[in-house]
Amino acid sequence: MVFGGDRPLLELSGISKSFGGVTALRDVDFTLHAGEIHGLVGENGAGKSTLMKIIAGVHTDYGGTMRIDGEERNFRSARDALKAGIGMVHQELSIVPDLSVAENVFLGSQPVTRFGRVDWRGMNAQAAAHLRSLGIDVDPRVPIGSLPIGLQQMIEISRVLFSGARIIILDEPTSALSPPEIERLFGLLQALRQSGRSMIFISHFLDDILGVSDTVTIFRNGRKIVTAEAAGLRKSFLIEHMIGAGHEDLEESYTSEMMLDSKPDAPVVLETSGLTLGRAFRDVSLTVRAGEVLGIYGFMGSGQLELARALFGKLHPEKGTVAIEGRQVSLKGTAAARRAGMAFVPESRRSMLFSHEPLYKNMSISILGRLHPVLLRPNAEREIAERHVVSLGIRPPRVDQHLGTLSGGNQQKVGLAKWLTYLPKVLVLSEPTRGMDVGAKDDVVKIVRGLRDQGIGIVVVSSEPETVLSLADRILVMRKGEVAREFVSEAVSKDRLLDAA
Amino acid sequence: AEMAKEVSRSEKPLKAAFSNAGLQATWCAQGKRAAEWWGKLLNVEITWFDGELSATKQRAAIDNMASQKWDFVAIQAFGIGTLTAPVNKMIEGGTPVIDMDTLIAPLEQINVHSFLAPDNEFMGASVTQALLDAIGGSGTIIMTQGALGHTGAQGRARGFESVVKRFPKVEVLDTTPADWDVTKAVRIWETHLTKYPKIDAAFFHNDDMALAAWNVMKARNRTDIKIGGVDAMPPALQAVTEGRMHATVRNPSCRIHGGAVLAGVAAVLNGEKSGEGIPKHIITDGPVVTKANAPGMQWMQDHFLI
Amino acid sequence: MSAQSAASDKTDPPKSSRTMIWLRSRLSNIAPFITLLFLVVFFSIASPSFATLDNVGNILNQISITAIMAVGLTYVILCAEIDLSVASVANATGIVVAYFTLQDSYANIANVPLPGYAAILLALLTCFLLGGVNAFGVTRIGIPSFIMTLAMLQIGAGICAMLVRGQIAYAVPPFIATLGQKALGPIPYVVIVAATFLLVGHLVLQYTRFGRYVYMVGGNREAAEYSGVNVRLVIASVMIISAACSGVAGMVGVAYFGSAQQNEFDSYLLDAISAVVVGGTSLFGGRGGIGNTIVGLLVLGVLNNGLDHINIDSFLKILIRGLILLAALVINIYAQRLRANQMN
Amino acid sequence: MSAQSAASDKTDPPKSSRTMIWLRSRLSNIAPFITLLFLVVFFSIASPSFATLDNVGNILNQISITAIMAVGLTYVILCAEIDLSVASVANATGIVVAYFTLQDSYANIANVPLPGYAAILLALLTCFLLGGVNAFGVTRIGIPSFIMTLAMLQIGAGICAMLVRGQIAYAVPPFIATLGQKALGPIPYVVIVAATFLLVGHLVLQYTRFGRYVYMVGGNREAAEYSGVNVRLVIASVMIISAACSGVAGMVGVAYFGSAQQNEFDSYLLDAISAVVVGGTSLFGGRGGIGNTIVGLLVLGVLNNGLDHINIDSFLKILIRGLILLAALVINIYAQRLRANQMN
């Protein structure tokens, strides 16, 4: 499809934006036509979300001009943007957990009767109808917080889709969705496009981008690098422009079968049996051997995130046992788990890092007790941190820098670096690549392999098949809180994994 | 009417309700014990409603009091005017209400059985007089006031002024209020002692503040200052005996609370009428206490006589 | 489809009917209600004078002023903010209305007598102004509400001191006097005013967009902002609503108590906050409502009133009240936890 | 690598040296310091008796008790919690130590005289116990600290009432009396005790693992937990440390003021909280420290003391104090914002 002819629906020119000293966008031009799905890719911190937030009226202080239907606009708030027909699904889930599903569907624009009274009955009925058309069947009156995360994400997306917006921005909307949900979403996007709506779609899954978009724009370091028609584009082209030449082979699609390389002879470092926690997971028994990566795959909400937390003593299973190096341990809390030799990297950056503290404090927090039982040893902390900063290529390599000033990918590396000195017996990684660009994913893969080669037993929990396939030596598949299947020393592809889930 | 009917022990136990500003205050706590002692003597069962030094809490307590049946009631108000409605309800219901120490409301607004109160102006004046006599009628003096909103404090301040006015050679250095708060009294006096190298006398609106300030004076070797207080509670009597304080004046808690019991019993048993058998306003003055009469004052208080 | 199956999975047993869902979602309201029932039963047994119609009237009377303040405070707390200046603003407003009323000469206040409606208007203006300063400080300057209203608490006290200068004012405009002291048939106007505030407060929260915005801002401020809610405006509004409620409470309160003086309402700060949180409204915002506040008000009202009806040592009462308060809070927490468990 | 280019881009100009970073990071400490300077200059001009050595001693004396409390409160606030029971626990502890000391007969308290060390031990036990209840309620039961310590505030008051029953106790154990009333050469022990608490509090925060954990827990509780820090233990510890500091403040305070009575320390709650936040420690945790608290204490100390030195209307003082407090807070916020802008 070619949109060159008619006047663009949305036209940005010369957009610049900085946060304090950090420049997030430099002189960016961007156009969107009616009925277009525009894919947006770029490394972490390239400025994609920032640009979208400018369009959606969240950031109001920027340089450059924005035109809608040829008319210059300057939104003062998200409300203005909504009124102008621009809706956005933000990268971070933004729902109000205590409010009902229906209210979340109509968040901010609850239907009212003639007298200004909120029309609860009408709202419930409409919300139920909307959701049914997306294939979702839930009671619109239950609090949304009580639903699984994928469903919450779908409901948030439905809010924007049904808001009547002409321009729909989806910032990494699929990160919490299961493949079938993703498929359904894509179908819906196509249908909306037929009805003349335009969409901007951001994702780090290049296959998805190429699959749904009409046009693709590539960002790098706050600049727009190129805009091209999606048809006929290859992934290697995207990667080259995102990261630079020489990395084209970074992302594998795992469409073909690959062999798992289990290590049946290595000593068992972690063994659980019959772990059960409420409705989250039931009867999970698994073993992890030294120098082995156990991948646990499951759709969002299959209980694998809770399992990971339970292994680090954050959640407390009602039944079952955990043994480390053959000795039964009780994981009363995260401190106890750490002392027992467990380590954990949570899925969200926000919950693993101290953004107001310098790098070295972020890295040393888990090992303070080993440096000195009571006192702090700041020089030793810095020294250790400096080693990791170099070995992981963290930029800028200054350990006194506040973490908050680093880009997302570098922050995530710091989160991993925390455990590099600690050298746990078992390292549990929860969604280690979620939201990461292809380059950063590759860095994580390298770090994890390095740790594995030092003899640490590693558990990688993820809802992204590629992540599990690229890291794991052995794979467990979880479905509805139970271990559904195990892949050991056999050939496995993305499709087989999905089938098992 | 027959004069001075003997108030006698009641045959059947009488039920009385008492409330005062807040039992946190020593003066009120002493009053409570006095009332209970006199109550036991006269077969009056006393239920206590604590004002907790809060106008709103006392109002709620008095509301609750008013919804129960009492033979008589005695109240010391924390906030003047805040108890009018429930008290009027009790009065209209025929319950004699005896007002203690502080006006429940301006006497125009309310018809209490009798009002037993000391004369704050007199107390302020008599202690000030004692202090000025002690320094020979000339020199410097500081007054540390209670909470400015308190009518007692206002009266004591008036008494102080009225005496000082008559001594042209006396200079009043400062009258900053400490709001009955000993921690504030200490803070203010640290400043006073810094600011004024020569202070001859100090008048405090109550003994507690005086004793707290004395600690500061002692720490700085300024114990030459003649201290006067109000209330003459036992610790102050001790201080007067030991010479830490020069004088204090008795605000007769026992007399007021015990008197309220007597007045109530008389009203119930003897049908004593307000304004006839018992005057509408009884001034319950106490004496100035110096070294000379302190031990006797202590004995009378031990037996709830004053 | 997976979404469906996942959903039905979570909510099984699927029989969980409407009433069950309703009951669960109400569990955190039920906990304080149980505390209330327990207290009522206990005091009824312990004292014959407690469970009388007359005393029910007392309790209603006694919680009315707190109730008016608590309505505004509920809004503030639902937004995950706090207002420590409620009592102080109430006091200041009450004093302002008296300051502009002709006082009897014995009141001894150098005041400025104006017609009743003018005094009421000026008093309302005062509380709106104080609330506006709170709102400005919190939303424009960015002072955390805890600190901003802590400063306002002291400023309010300062205004009180400046106006009455330690004296006591007794007269208020006739309209206010009626509200505070008269009754409509058997029901005192002060109870009617409180009930009206509670009712309107409830209706606004449940049935207007603004009310839903309050829940959204408290439940997830960012999500609210992204969905086009003017978060600052909502927060500014609740700070002003709170000050306005406090102002009305102060005016009616001054009439109810029959006098206006410094520090008169001091104890209402803890009372109002306690009522809201004992009722089960979450300090972290987004959960609770006027229904909870009503239960909380009754719990505290019954507790304070009941302790006056039984014969226990006055000095012990304070401790007992503290312990019962703690017990009520613990019960709330467990009920909420139970509910959370049920939800997941 | 892409990460490299992106990063080096972000951090230019790279000249921002260590001292610059240090200065910037100190900006939020500098703001209250400027307020302090301003107040000192103002009062020195306004009153000749203010800027005297003797009065410096006064100010130090006057902030000492608050300082001891504020040390513990700083730990609590750094953890993003709050302790509203500091003054109440101080009062209760002070009363306990007096309760177990032989009182003169005129004190008229039915108490239990014990040897001095036993009284001190029991008092310490009391404050640890009360702190322990706070810690248990917050970390085990999950009551928000604001509410838990609100209940404890009332429980503490209840304990006070129960023990002294409206009377005043004067005697304390000789060791405590020395601390509260005597001086080491020219320096009163109470100042020395406060300085020691501040110093130890600072050293622990800056140079021990526990101190680091306090900052980390306040900075990001989840992240601390996922780093294997025993967050509950840290929070429980700060609640107990706060109660312990309050307890010592109460004991020394009772000796300093020369008497133990109900409600004696009431005004210290607002003072201690104000000192911590005026000093620039963030209520949201993770930022600030004892250094800030010292500046905050001095700001409030100078303000209170200075107002005693100048001759203004007593009724106006309350308002002026509130307004200056507000001004100091506004200055803090702007300084913090400036700093945040510089950092990003």
Ligand SMILES: Nc1ncnc2c1ncn2[C@@H]1O[C@H](COP(=O)(O)OP(=O)(O)OP(=O)(O)O)[C@@H](O)[C@H]1O
């Ligand atoms: N609110 C903010 N304050 C300060 N810096 C910000 C803010 N938002 C974004 N940035 C910075 O701006 C840059 C661009 O961020 P942005 O979120 O737009 O990247 P992105 O392309 O969306 O990355 P990702 O793929 O990780 O989502 C980053 O360096 C980020 O740290």
Ligand SMILES: Nc1ncnc2c1ncn2[C@@H]1O[C@H](COP(=O)(O)OP(=O)(O)OP(=O)(O)O)[C@@H](O)[C@H]1O
């Ligand atoms: N390099 C190491 N490899 C394996 N185990 C170690 C290593 N260093 C220390 N340990 C052991 O691991 C255990 C816990 O380690 P660590 O000292 O870090 O805990 P901690 O932080 O002191 O815990 P706590 O917070 O309870 O004091 C200790 O028994 C310690 O001896």
Ligand SMILES: [Mg+2]
């Ligand atoms: Mg983004």
Ligand SMILES: [Mg+2]
């Ligand atoms: Mg150790």
